[in-house]
Amino acid sequence: MTGSPVTDDGSWLIKGVTIPASGKQGEEPTSILLRGGSVTAIGPDLDHPGARTFDAGGLIALPGLVDLHTHLREPGREDAETVETGTAAAALGGYTAVHAMANTDPVADTAGVVEQVWRLGRAAGHCDVQPVGAVTVGLNGARLAELGTMADSAARVRVFSDDGRCVSDPLLMRRALEYVKAFDGVIAQHAQDPRLTEGAQLNEGEMSARLGLAGWPAVAEEAVIARDCLLAAHVGSALHVCHVSTAGSAEIIRWAKSKGWQVTAEVTPHHLLLTDELAAGYDPVFKVNPPLRTEADVAELRRALADGTIDCVATDHAPHPVEAKESEWAEAAFGMTGLETALRVVQRAMVDTGLLDWAGVADRMSVRPARIGRLTGHGTPLAPGAPGHLTLYDPAAPAEAVTPAGASKSRNTPFAGMELPGRVVATFLRGAPTVLDGKLA
Amino acid sequence: MKRHLISAADLSRADALLILDTAEELASLADRPIKKLPTLRGRTVVNLFYEDSTRTRISFEAAAKRLSADVINFSAKGSSVAKGESLKDTALTLEAMGADAVVIRHGASGAAHRLAGWVQGSVLNAGDGTHEHPTQALLDAFTIRRRLKGADARGTGLDGLRVTIVGDVLHSRVARSNVLLLSTLGAEVTLAAPPTLLPLAVGSWPCAVSYDLDSELPKSDVVMMLRVQQERMTAAYFPSVREYSRRYGLDAARMARLPGPAIVMHPGPMNRGVEIAAEVADSVRSTIVEQVANGVTTRMAVLYLLLGGMEFPATEVAQ
Amino acid sequence: MCAASSPVAGRDGLAVLDAEQIRRALTRIAHEILERTHGGDGVILLGIPTRGVPLARRLAARIGEFERLDVPCGSLDVTMHRDDLRLHPARALGRTDLPPGGVDGTTVVLVDDVLYSGRTVRAALDALNDLGRPRAVQLAVLVDRGHRELPIRADYVGKNLPTSQREVVHVLLTEVDGQDGVMISGEGRRP
Numbered sequence: 001m002t003g004s005p006v007t008d009d010g011s012w013l014i015k016g017v018t019i020p021a022s023g024k025q026g027e028e029p030t031s032i033l034l035r036g037g038s039v040t041a042i043g044p045d046l047d048h049p050g051a052r053t054f055d056a057g058g059l060i061a062l063p064g065l066v067d068l069h070t071h072l073r074e075p076g077r078e079d080a081e082t083v084e085t086g087t088a089a090a091a092l093g094g095y096t097a098v099h100a101m102a103n104t105d106p107v108a109d110t111a112g113v114v115e116q117v118w119r120l121g122r123a124a125g126h127c128d129v130q131p132v133g134a135v136t137v138g139l140n141g142a143r144l145a146e147l148g149t150m151a152d153s154a155a156r157v158r159v160f161s162d163d164g165r166c167v168s169d170p171l172l173m174r175r176a177l178e179y180v181k182a183f184d185g186v187i188a189q190h191a192q193d194p195r196l197t198e199g200a201q202l203n204e205g206e207m208s209a210r211l212g213l214a215g216w217p218a219v220a221e222e223a224v225i226a227r228d229c230l231l232a233a234h235v236g237s238a239l240h241v242c243h244v245s246t247a248g249s250a251e252i253i254r255w256a257k258s259k260g261w262q263v264t265a266e267v268t269p270h271h272l273l274l275t276d277e278l279a280a281g282y283d284p285v286f287k288v289n290p291p292l293r294t295e296a297d298v299a300e301l302r303r304a305l306a307d308g309t310i311d312c313v314a315t316d317h318a319p320h321p322v323e324a325k326e327s328e329w330a331e332a333a334f335g336m337t338g339l340e341t342a343l344r345v346v347q348r349a350m351v352d353t354g355l356l357d358w359a360g361v362a363d364r365m366s367v368r369p370a371r372i373g374r375l376t377g378h379g380t381p382l383a384p385g386a387p388g389h390l391t392l393y394d395p396a397a398p399a400e401a402v403t404p405a406g407a408s409k410s411r412n413t414p415f416a417g418m419e420l421p422g423r424v425v426a427t428f429l430r431g432a433p434t435v436l437d438g439k440l441a
Numbered sequence: 442m443k444r445h446l447i448s449a450a451d452l453s454r455a456d457a458l459l460i461l462d463t464a465e466e467l468a469s470l471a472d473r474p475i476k477k478l479p480t481l482r483g484r485t486v487v488n489l490f491y492e493d494s495t496r497t498r499i500s501f502e503a504a505a506k507r508l509s510a511d512v513i514n515f516s517a518k519g520s521s522v523a524k525g526e527s528l529k530d531t532a533l534t535l536e537a538m539g540a541d542a543v544v545i546r547h548g549a550s551g552a553a554h555r556l557a558g559w560v561q562g563s564v565l566n567a568g569d570g571t572h573e574h575p576t577q578a579l580l581d582a583f584t585i586r587r588r589l590k591g592a593d594a595r596g597t598g599l600d601g602l603r604v605t606i607v608g609d610v611l612h613s614r615v616a617r618s619n620v621l622l623l624s625t626l627g628a629e630v631t632l633a634a635p636p637t638l639l640p641l642a643v644g645s646w647p648c649a650v651s652y653d654l655d656s657e658l659p660k661s662d663v664v665m666m667l668r669v670q671q672e673r674m675t676a677a678y679f680p681s682v683r684e685y686s687r688r689y690g691l692d693a694a695r696m697a698r699l700p701g702p703a704i705v706m707h708p709g710p711m712n713r714g715v716e717i718a719a720e721v722a723d724s725v726r727s728t729i730v731e732q733v734a735n736g737v738t739t740r741m742a743v744l745y746l747l748l749g750g751m752e753f754p755a756t757e758v759a760q
Numbered sequence: 761m762c763a764a765s766s767p768v769a770g771r772d773g774l775a776v777l778d779a780e781q782i783r784r785a786l787t788r789i790a791h792e793i794l795e796r797t798h799g800g801d802g803v804i805l806l807g808i809p810t811r812g813v814p815l816a817r818r819l820a821a822r823i824g825e826f827e828r829l830d831v832p833c834g835s836l837d838v839t840m841h842r843d844d845l846r847l848h849p850a851r852a853l854g855r856t857d858l859p860p861g862g863v864d865g866t867t868v869v870l871v872d873d874v875l876y877s878g879r880t881v882r883a884a885l886d887a888l889n890d891l892g893r894p895r896a897v898q899l900a901v902l903v904d905r906g907h908r909e910l911p912i913r914a915d916y917v918g919k920n921l922p923t924s925q926r927e928v929v930h931v932l933l934t935e936v937d938g939q940d941g942v943m944i945s946g947e948g949r950r951p
Contacts, residue, residue, distance in 0.1 A: 209640035212550035212572030212614060217641075282551030326529055328549035330570070459852055466837065466853040475890040478840040508840075595855075745840070750850030 011035035017056035020358030064096025064389030069314035076105025087126035094391035109145035111153035161188035196220035229256035247300035266314035269345035284332030319410030388431030397423035449621035463742035481510035504740035532559035578618035600627030608667030773945030785918035790822035809854030814935035832859030878912030
């Protein structure tokens with residue numbers, strides 16, 4: 001990084017970077033010029049006096065990552081996270097936009113709350129915050145929330161979800177799917193049959209039987225997904241499935257897509273890498289909803305992400321204060337943080353195993369999530385004219401153990417102490433850096 | 442032996458035999474005028490009971506006192522715990538009090554594991570949620586050996602004995618510990634229960650499974666009845682107490698079909714008339730009363746083996 | 761120390777007693793017990809595990825031969841009363857088997873293979889104390905190797921064996937080890 005000799009016009013010249021493209025082996029390093037908030041040029045010998053240069057030798061450039069599923073906790077649970085700290089964590093993870101889930105306190109079921117979250121995001125400035133609206137009032141599953149008003153608000157909500165809870169009433173789910181067609185919305189379902197999972201603590205299987213923890217059976221997720229795919233097809237609407245966690249769920253989604261139905265799906269980084277065996281010591285850092293499953297599930301989820309059956313990776317970043325995770329298992333809260341480690345986990349689970357190349361990662365972590373979220377201005381492949389959102393990543397950085405300490409207020413990462421490859425070196429939002437050299441800019 | 446006793450899986454066959462043989466030696470203490478040994482003098486054992494269980498707590502208290510240990514009873518009711526103190530904070534308080542061993546009974550599976558991460562002393566699991574109750578399995582094994590292998594069975598396991606455990610296995614910490622320990626000691630274990638009360642993954646356990654109690658009785662040397670809670674009925678585990686009793690209850694007619702020296706066991710407390718008929722509970726085959734005495738002896742053996750020797754180095758951690 | 765007529769096989773170290781010498785020592789002790797207890801009146805023999813137990817049985821047999829007297833015989837495990845428990849991992853317990861009449865009012869003769877620091881005997885006295893109230897307690901040992909750390913002495917000694925603390929005394933008995941003999945190994949004693 002050098003200072004500019006001519007008047008600094010706020011532009012950036014990123015030199016020596018590689019832009020992954022599908023099927024191409026050994027792309028040549030090139031340069032990217034960011035000016036006026038956009039990518040204005042890409043080429044090997046770019047120059048622009050007045051631009052600050054960034055030496056990106058050895059790095060790859062991905063379009064800025066988009067998270068379809070984050071919990072920023074504000075308003076209401078600022079002890080765990082705020083929009084400021086959550087978006088800082090997101091930027092450090094290479095994200096330029098996050099969808100903030102609605103299970104705040106008060107619930108984001110009105111224009112007022114979603115606009116508040118949207119404004120907090122703009123004020124913090126670390127990444128764009130796109131609020132998600134609740135499907136039902138108070139997440140109670142009884143009455144539809146004012147979806148249309150939220151869509152028309154300044155926050156321009158398009159993704160609606162009761163995440164944390166399942167919209168289990170089939171009639172209500174049908175109505176919600178139908179209603180959002182009016183403004184090109186999408187219902188994102190947290191698939192969990194409540195009756196089959198009362199008091200559930202861990203995936204129902206050998207581990208839960210051995211540890212004496214109430215089981216969360218895979219069928220409780222799969223049955224709801226199957227029903228919702230059929231409903232979406234019946235009314236001709238769009239369904240997005242949150243945090244797919246079982247092999248069976250992936251197969252059902254593959255079937256639904258084969259019918260041409262508008263079904264999309266996401267998987268979390270932790271479900272691509274971790275299994276329920278980690279619960280052996282009863283450490284609640286591994287307690288999450290949906291739960292960690294088996295090796296067979298992990299393998300199928302990876303395959304499904306590789307072949308596009310699962311469209312994208314979404315972190316389901318769920319911060320919790322220390323006391324919520326320091327008790328006996330049954331008392332502890334469900335959830336894991338994930339924004340800062342997502343790309344590294346995906347590298348370990350998908351790229352280093354040969355299942356997905358970096359162009360595929362760009363598609364699954366930026367292009368598709370933006371498309372599913374109907375988020376204009378994000379998820380555009382890097383080309384002249386594209387918005388200036390990009391992530392510079394070093395896949396060859398030596399593997400380092402993850403520390404719980406980070407920008408997030410919370411420390412509940414399941415990857416603590418685990419060696420993960422790679423490093424997010426810089427993140428640019430609208431042509432200006434939010435992260436440089438792995439630190440907030 | 443390791444520093445803690447949290448799961449029956451912590452015990453190898455050699456460990457388990459050592460405990461049973463030690464208990465055999467300590468059993469004669471009950472017949473002596475002075476029912477006390479000086480071995481744990483000056484050591485402090487804390488009974489940390491979050492669940493009401495007078496019977497088990499008294500058993501541990503008697504065991505510790507007979508070894509001359511100081512006992513501190515900490516029950517959840519009306520204590521700082523009732524006011525919302527976390528398990529971790531309670532653990533730190535016990536550390537500060539210098540507890541050499543903590544005997545914990547708690548409603549959450551894994552509570553003993555968590556506690557072991559927070560205290561320096563030994564942790565003895567007296568029952569954690571639906572996970573395990575290892576000293577119950579030890580006293581059960583001791584009872585079986587005494588009754589069926591004779592007075593002097595030192596050094597021998599339970600090889601060749603067929604044990605049938607009947608009832609709500611899914612929610613039973615006694616069942617989990619017994620399946621592990623009895624099979625470690627060489628017994629053949631069969632679980633008899635309706636399918637709803639067996640974990641789906643029970644096929645991976647070291648035991649056989651049967652839905653038909655009557656077919657198992659003639660080939661059982663030991664029948665161990667588990668308590669069935671009435672609340673399971675409302676959660677649709679079985680249609681009615683009457684049907685449960687009819688299909689899985691041990692009544693006098695079923696008891697008559699047991700082979701000659703077979704014994705009937707129950708960890709207590711019993712639901713007379715539900716899983717076990719009164720005349721069975723009071724019959725000569727029943728070991729229910731001696732299980733209580735054996736409980737003190739086996740717990741003495743465990744306390745001696747955990748605390749009686751050299752202290753474990755502080756770096757050794759449960760997990 | 762002259763060489764043994766039947767050398768003790770299979771161990772490093774110097775043989776100091778052979779089977780024949782052990783037999784004679786036990787015979788002598790049996791006579792001494794009868795002498796000092798007025799013909800074995802009210803005597804019970806309690807062997808301290810492990811090797812004190814077969815020694816006690818042999819003494820009881822000997823006395824039975826000489827006087828046609830049935831001397832009650834048993835074992836007394838002292839593990840729980842030891843003062844050095846915290847220095848080792850918890851040990852397995854030996855058997856405590858008291859004769860049917862108990863110990864009250866009897867003359868208990870404790871029997872052990874080696875008397876060294878005296879701590880084992882102290883533990884035995886404590887253990888005995890909790891079992892009842894003997895009229896008297898005496899001690900018979902096969903070997904006294906010196907280096908007492910407590911004011912304890914034996915009433916009957918098979919052999920006095922001065923040793924250095926760096927040496928180890930091994931007592932072998934047929935009932936436990938398949939052969940009889942006493943060996944010393946360690947510095948200064950080469951076979």
